[in-house]
Amino acid sequence: MAFFIKTAGQAFRIEPNHDNIRRYCEGYICEPCDDFCDVSVTPEEIEAERQGAIDAAVAEHRSTEFSKGQLEILTVHRKIAEFMPGVGVFLFHGSAVAVDGEAYIFTAKSGTGKSTHSALWRRKFGGRAVMVNDDKPFIMIKDGKAYACGSPWNGKHRSGSNVILPIKSVCLLCRGDTNEIYKINSRDALPTLFEQTYRPSSPDKLARTLGLLHGLTDSVGLYRLFCNMSPEAADVSYEAMKEGL
């Protein structure tokens, strides 16, 4: 039976082929409404997702076995990501954690240590920290401000919350022996940010995504962090980004 979810302020209708997706979307299910986008997928679309899923799994050293239910979850996500730029939202790869109501996003290639670093923040701040989305937050640009949005697609640890919070800073994370952070400009940040941004297949939606990326770089602090896994890494990154240094 069809159900509705809401993420990044947008409602979607899903008519599932398999059981998994409804369970996966728990916490985001909403009442049926009039203003929605239908992101139901066909068995053919689900099967077409398989090769891409396997390629991504190989790159991240994960299992390459996917059930049809798992592939449906990925296919619906792709459909939502293709739709979003039309309503001022794009899909981003990073770990978004909020402290005192402001979101900070750490981004890097898979395996660099984004989740490890945001886990250090949660240890440092305890109840003051809220995990927005540990892997693929939607970023909404509205009235010149950027917001990080929770969604059911929140990484292998399923870590995130159904919230929409203003973004204070975005941080490009690199491994280092010591902990150092630098403020960078949009020119330095854009190529990496673009690498970690979902690229819609249509030129029109891609052009909108570029505009939204500029909306992000125009409205938040941009940083490059070299860090190890010690608790001090979280002190260094938070102090600089909080104060805008």
Next chain:
Amino acid sequence: MKLKKEFVTHQNDNEHVTVAAGNTEFTGMLLSNETAGFIIEHLKSETTEDKIVDQMFEEYEAPREVIAADVHRIIEKLRSVGAIEE
């Protein structure tokens, strides 16, 4: 010649960016300054290298041969990433 339709751009106060959509081989991002952005924007409709040099010569105060060399270099760069339809 013309910029291929898969190549899309965006300009803000700081920079002009160009990327490619779909299954294009080029997956990076070209970051351009004002003059390179000017050239890319003029390539959105059918044109020639000479026409772009003329347009730039009207817009910017620089010797024609300097402009011609710049235009050539940038078009070659675009060609190398498969952005130009001849």
